[in-house]
Amino acid sequence: MAVALDKLARPVRDLRISVTDRCNFRCVYCMPKEVFGKQFEFLRREQLLTFEEIERLTRTFAGMGVEKQRITGGEPLVRRGVDQLVARLAPLPGINDVTLTTNGALLARMAPMLADAGLNRVTVSLDSLDDATFRAMNDVDFPVADVLEGIEAALATGLTPVKVNMVVKRGMNDGDVLAMAERFRGTGVILRFIEYMDVGATNGWRLDDVVPSAEIVNAIDSRWPLEPVDPAYRGEVAARYRYRDGEGEVGLISSVTQPFCHDCTRARLSAEGKLYTCLFATRGHDLRELVRSEISDAELDEKLRALWRVRDDRYSELRTQGTPVDLPKVEMSHIGG
Numbered sequence: 001m002a003v004a005l006d007k008l009a010r011p012v013r014d015l016r017i018s019v020t021d022r023c024n025f026r027c028v029y030c031m032p033k034e035v036f037g038k039q040f041e042f043l044r045r046e047q048l049l050t051f052e053e054i055e056r057l058t059r060t061f062a063g064m065g066v067e068k069q070r071i072t073g074g075e076p077l078v079r080r081g082v083d084q085l086v087a088r089l090a091p092l093p094g095i096n097d098v099t100l101t102t103n104g105a106l107l108a109r110m111a112p113m114l115a116d117a118g119l120n121r122v123t124v125s126l127d128s129l130d131d132a133t134f135r136a137m138n139d140v141d142f143p144v145a146d147v148l149e150g151i152e153a154a155l156a157t158g159l160t161p162v163k164v165n166m167v168v169k170r171g172m173n174d175g176d177v178l179a180m181a182e183r184f185r186g187t188g189v190i191l192r193f194i195e196y197m198d199v200g201a202t203n204g205w206r207l208d209d210v211v212p213s214a215e216i217v218n219a220i221d222s223r224w225p226l227e228p229v230d231p232a233y234r235g236e237v238a239a240r241y242r243y244r245d246g247e248g249e250v251g252l253i254s255s256v257t258q259p260f261c262h263d264c265t266r267a268r269l270s271a272e273g274k275l276y277t278c279l280f281a282t283r284g285h286d287l288r289e290l291v292r293s294e295i296s297d298a299e300l301d302e303k304l305r306a307l308w309r310v311r312d313d314r315y316s317e318l319r320t321q322g323t324p325v326d327l328p329k330v331e332m333s334h335i336g337g
């Protein structure tokens with residue numbers, strides 16, 4: 001199996017599959033209510049890739065070098081039967097890590113069936129422990145206690161290591177950084193801080209609202225000394241730090257101030273079967289038409305390799321350099337983080 005390389009010699013290692021564009025939250029930095037309200041037309045069932053089609057595409061990507069599979073959304077746990085998809089993907093040759101990113105709202109109930117289906121671990125989005133702030137950020141008045149219960153269920157069912165992602169927005173939840181660090185220190189949960197990003201075209205992003213990762217590291221380090229940890233593999237998204245007192249790790253995902261495009265090994269598949277080669281892409285390549293045609297597996301492999309071969313995305317590096325970038329970008333809720 002020849003590993004597929006793009007124009008910048010980056011392999012494809014990590015396939016992120018959005019299984020729905022729907023979500024039970026309306027997080028203000030991702031799916032603002034004003035845009036994704038009652039009138040918004042979400043994908044209809046027949047437009048979605050079936051689990052068989054997702055399995056076939058994953059098998060083909062595994063033949064190109066993909067080892068890690070992340071199931072995303074919208075909110076993947078609102079897609080009916082998502083555990084059956086996990087059961088299809090987990091045994092695929094070449095795939096050694098099947099994970100899922102969730103807002104945690106349904107995790108307490110679904111963790112056991114996901115673990116039984118073969119899911120390895122989960123990442124939970126949690127932007128604050130303060131109930132009022134959390135409810136304001138998810139904008140559907142959902143209580144933080146239920147998400148914390150979901151994290152406990154994931155730990156109890158062995159979906160570990162559990163990672164928690166906190167998107168930090170200045171003036172909204174930046175005051176909660178130390179409380180989050182304190183809550184997850186010594187628990188085995190890996191807390192990651194994500195710089196607020198200009199994803200899509202609807203969240204009203206401003207650079208002033210970004211809290212640079214360096215500021216977060218300094219704040220934590222002044223309370224609990226940290227030391228950097230080397231990346232475990234090429235393309236690891238988070239810069240890792242461990243507490244010097246042995247109480248665990250934190251991660252920083254710094255797409256704005258420390259872009260990492262040179263090592264980006266991620267491909268994204270939207271729920272209706274479009275391949276996006278960057279989180280900030282403006283268009284996707286229709287794979288649904290391909291998998292619903294008479295194309296053979298060998299032909300499908302060649303088509304996907306041809307798409308990856310011409311990939312030269314490095315949006316974050318260009319943005320940070322101040323180079324004008326293409327617009328409008330796909331919504332993150334459409335392709336997952």
Ligand code: SF4
Nearest residue numbers: 261264278279313316
């Ligand atoms: S901006 Fe695009 S190319 Fe850069 S790291 Fe993110 S997804 Fe990869």
